[in-house]
Amino acid sequence: MKVREIDRDEDLLADVARGDTNALRELYRSFEKPLYSLGLRWMQGDRQLAEELVQEVTLRIWRAAGTYDASRGAARSWIFGIARNVATDLYRKSLRQPVPVEEVEGSGPGHLDDQAAWRTWEISKILQDLPLEQQKVIELAYVCQFTQSEMARTLGIPLGTVKTRIQLALSKLEPAFLEAGLVEGETR
Amino acid sequence: MSDGHLDAELWDHVLEDDGVAPTVQAHLASCSRCSAVALRRRRVVELLKETEVTEDVPQNLEADVFELVRLDHVAQVVRDAALAPPPPAHLEEAALSRALQDTPVAPVVTPAGGWGRRTGAGLLAAAAVAAALFAITSYRQVGDLRERVKELQVASGEPGVPDGHDMQLVSFDPQQGSADLELVHFRHDNYKFLLRTRDLAVTPPGNHYELWLVGRGGDVSAGSFRIVKPDDITFSFQIGVDPKAFPDLVVTVEKDDGDPARSGRVLMRGVIDPQHVDH
Ligand SMILES: [Zn+2]
Numbered sequence: 001m002k003v004r005e006i007d008r009d010e011d012l013l014a015d016v017a018r019g020d021t022n023a024l025r026e027l028y029r030s031f032e033k034p035l036y037s038l039g040l041r042w043m044q045g046d047r048q049l050a051e052e053l054v055q056e057v058t059l060r061i062w063r064a065a066g067t068y069d070a071s072r073g074a075a076r077s078w079i080f081g082i083a084r085n086v087a088t089d090l091y092r093k094s095l096r097q098p099v100p101v102e103e104v105e106g107s108g109p110g111h112l113d114d115q116a117a118w119r120t121w122e123i124s125k126i127l128q129d130l131p132l133e134q135q136k137v138i139e140l141a142y143v144c145q146f147t148q149s150e151m152a153r154t155l156g157i158p159l160g161t162v163k164t165r166i167q168l169a170l171s172k173l174e175p176a177f178l179e180a181g182l183v184e185g186e187t188r
Numbered sequence: 189m190s191d192g193h194l195d196a197e198l199w200d201h202v203l204e205d206d207g208v209a210p211t212v213q214a215h216l217a218s219c220s221r222c223s224a225v226a227l228r229r230r231r232v233v234e235l236l237k238e239t240e241v242t243e244d245v246p247q248n249l250e251a252d253v254f255e256l257v258r259l260d261h262v263a264q265v266v267r268d269a270a271l272a273p274p275p276p277a278h279l280e281e282a283a284l285s286r287a288l289q290d291t292p293v294a295p296v297v298t299p300a301g302g303w304g305r306r307t308g309a310g311l312l313a314a315a316a317v318a319a320a321l322f323a324i325t326s327y328r329q330v331g332d333l334r335e336r337v338k339e340l341q342v343a344s345g346e347p348g349v350p351d352g353h354d355m356q357l358v359s360f361d362p363q364q365g366s367a368d369l370e371l372v373h374f375r376h377d378n379y380k381f382l383l384r385t386r387d388l389a390v391t392p393p394g395n396h397y398e399l400w401l402v403g404r405g406g407d408v409s410a411g412s413f414r415i416v417k418p419d420d421i422t423f424s425f426q427i428g429v430d431p432k433a434f435p436d437l438v439v440t441v442e443k444d445d446g447d448p449a450r451s452g453r454v455l456m457r458g459v460i461d462p463q464h465v466d467h
Contacts, residue, residue: 021257021420028253036245051249058253059260116238123239142236167199170232177232185228 009075017065028058031076034124035083038117042087042109049090056086080121084114119182126176134169141166194222202229258384258422365389365418369437369458381410381425383439387418388455391441398442399425400450401434407450408434412442435460 009030015023035057039050060082068078091109127135140146140154148166152159177183194201197212216223365387383399391397391414399410410425436459440452 037241055253124241183228183231
């Protein structure tokens with residue numbers, strides 16, 4: 001599943017480079033939520049700055065898609081790199097004063113460490129690939145930290161169904177995490 | 189259980205804090221493979237707990253972003269106009285003959301502008317405009333962008349003050365998709381049309397689409413274009429005549445027979461509101 005998705009991003013970037021706005025829209029929909037989530041963390045919860053981040057990153061992708069070289073890395077790494085640069089600029093501007101270089105080194109904007117930012121980006125991109133109902137249970141379970149019976153009530157489904165959906169989602173996430181290098185081990 | 193190893197039971201084990209089945213516990217104690225899988229699955233769950241995926245993305249975000257992308261087309265035209273030498277302030281005829289040439293136009297969708305062909309002071313001013321235009325992308329209110337583009341043009345001392353207006357071109361045949369046309373006006377009687385098509389039918393082989401300005405003085409071709417696949421594409425047309433004198437716009441399907449006269453079927457028709465064309 002994941003492999004196809006990665007190829008898809010790269011195909012889309014190639015179409016965007018040819019000026020295809022529909023491809024840009026499809027690509028956008030795959031990263032909007034992950035990028036906005038990450039933006040909120042980078043911008044320390046500032047929603048307006050997180051929105052600006054999404055706008056600016058999309059424009060840069062639009063303008064620079066032709067410079068993307070698939071042999072040098074995955075599309076999502078390229079987009080992450082753009083996002084990090086834009087976030088650094090926006091964050092510095094938001095402080096209204098220059099940040100000494102040594103303070104910024106090692107950590108990204110808002111002092112979110114780059115490893116953590118990359119993980120957030122990868123995980124939220126992977127979550128986007130789950131069917132919507134599985135996405136929902138994972139978000140409720142882990143992001144909102146609902147108990148399974150709270151989830152059953154919220155979603156209006158039996159407790160057994162909640163358990164099945166969580167397991168189903170997790171068994172899809174496991175190989176995707178493995179492939180993205182987020183966890184170690186062998187593919188079964 | 190598969191190959192004697194655990195699978196679903198391991199998820200139960202990872203997810204349930206209380207009461208691990210004794211059989212599972214016994215297997216884990218003796219099987220390094222299943223222990224490793226259990227460990228990895230615990231890590232998957234931990235990572236999910238650490239991940240702060242946001243509740244909801246603002247509903248307007250996608251629309252705002254794509255309005256910016258659309259305006260980026262305009263920014264490109266502004267860049268081109270700022271870079272181009274002002275057209276000679278004489279002879280509509282010269283402009284007419286230029287407009288009559290059947291010049292196919294490229295979509296204005298290439299991300300980078302053409303910088304190479306400019307020189308001297310123009311280049312400096314152009315660089316100022318380009319730098320300034322780049323800055324507008326982080327401008328918060330999409331609605332302010334047009335104003336901002338104007339300010340930047342004035343600030344950079346460039347002659348072309350854009351004054352873009354949206355107009356609707358009506359599609360005759362709903363099967364054929366639709367298009368909007370935007371008139372961008374620069375001083376020195378320099379006009380551009382941005383024709384944005386949406387899922388317009390693919391141009392039949394041996395034909396091309398052509399945008400015409402129609403007025404009492406006759407028909408003036410603004411240029412031709414082709415749709416290779418139904419899509420959302422913007423074409424740019426340089427207009428050498430005063431749109432006030434040619435207020436009707438039509439898009440026709442013309443044969444590739446080298447005849448410059450208008451003879452094809454009308455695909456779309458629109459009217460320029462003279463109020464939108466000011467000098
Ligand atoms: Zn085992």
